[in-house]
Amino acid sequence: MLFTVICGFLIRYCLAEYITQPVSVNTSVNSTVTFTCEATGVSFIFFYVGETPAAEDINANRGFTELGQYTINGTIRRRQLSVHAREINNNSIIHCIAAPDNIRSDNATLTIQGLLDSVVDLDYTFINGSSVLLTWTAPYTLDNVPITGYYIVNGLVNITTTNKSIILSATNPDPCILNNVSVSPINDVGIGSSNNISFYYERVPLITPPVSVVPVIDGQLISLNISIDVSTICKGEYPISITVSILNTDNTVLDSKSIPTQVNDQLMITGVITVPNNLNTFIVNVSLSNNGGTFDNVSSFGFSKVSPVTNINSSIDSCSTIDITWTAPPTVDDRVPILYYILRIYDAITGSLVTTVAVYDTSYQFVDNNLFIHRYTYVITGVNELGVGISNNDTFSYQRVPRAVENTSLDILSYTQDVVIVQFYIPQIILECTGEAPEHVTITVQCNGTGSSTTYQIRNMNDITGLISVPQYQQCNISIVFSNEAGSSEPFILAFDTYPPSPNITNVTTTGTIGTNTVHFNITTATTQLSPTATPVSTTLNVSTG
Structure with a gap:
């Protein structure tokens, strides 16, 4: 046992x-x-x-x-x-x-x-301006210790879900109010730590913020400085997408780029894009949008090198001052003004450059004490932010056409058998400017369809006289024309006849014309009457110019 x-x-x-x-x-x-x-x-x-x-x-x-x-x-x-x-x-x-x-x-x-740590990777994605998809990743938890749900606090609204995402929506959200959301995991112990996220519900602003596009020239490179002033709108109205498109004049898009939407301390959004090369004229479109939609009323910006000026004109002031005026060309966009004009003055006779000036208006004035011997060509070119534009030019001469004869007297000195000797007298020529001085005088006499004309150089403007030999018994016209390099004056025409007067008649009133104006003159006749003859002879002239 x-x-x-x-x-x-x-x-x-x-x-x-x-x-x-x-x-x-x-x-x-x-x-x-x-x-x-x-x-x-x-x-x-x-x-x-x-x-x-x-x-x-x-x-x-x-x-x-x-x-x-x-x-x-x-x-x-x-x-x-x-x-x-x-x-x-x-x-x-x-x-x-x-x-x-x-x-x-x-x-x-x-x-x-114990209580769970906060969720991770908490993020949001806008479905539209008033709906947001909130997503997150579950925190670590022990095996066999399940997460039973998530507790979400959205303002005054508390929500529980077993999903790792949720859609939050608002009716008529205020884009100026920051929306705060927290998400906490839940297990058998209770509600764990929260993770928080904030966002503004978004909408398109009622008034689009000001947009500025300024070109910057660096040699052949053209850059555009884009700036958007968001100081007057709420954060939920800020653009989150900005696209700048470059178009040609037929609205074909040549280039399109996005710029960052970060807002600086001055509440400005800024960016820089480069314009494709070799564009003289182009259009810039700036598109703004956020999750609320696309902004309205963003104007296009047109840029063009300055086209030619028009209506170039020149005049003389006080005989020694030249005034130049022109009309500004149209601009593609008023926000791209002409900065100034380059005026080049050339001597039209020699072709040499006289001077180059920058003009900040559509007129220019300079003094030339010898302007009546000059011809000038003016080349005018506008300049804007894109550079030097297209030139236009015109040429002007400042020598004036002489004034017409205004006062002339005729004296019949004698009657012979078949001719009458007539003396004409042109008193002192008064000039406004020396450049209008006549260089020649042309005397033309016509009697009954027969006439002759002679041109003389004027040497003394204080006394111009001459003798005319014409047949008797004729109806005659005497025409007096001054001329210089600029051209000829209006003709002075005086009508007279060569009929011997009655004895003792010494003064006869005759009529002369300057262009369309009528002038009355006295003709002094001799007291001796000679026998008339019907035989015509050639008119002869004898002019003295001093």
């Missing part, structure tokens, strides 16, 4: 092994978990927390409770350890010791999940 008991004990000892060992557990804080050990061939099983028996007070006070051992089927020893998952017990190492011989089980770890 004793042999049998001893032999049974030895067999049990030799066959001692664990059937069930403690396994690691993930749990949430304040829950209760149980670890189990089962073994055969042993007498007792005890639990340890770390290297301290679980039954000791230090562990019992932390919530470790070692339950009583019992036997299954007479051969299996079983004991359990109940643990209250307090934060202090997180990551506790638990194992069993089986007696006799202190056989140790595998280690198990108690991992306790």
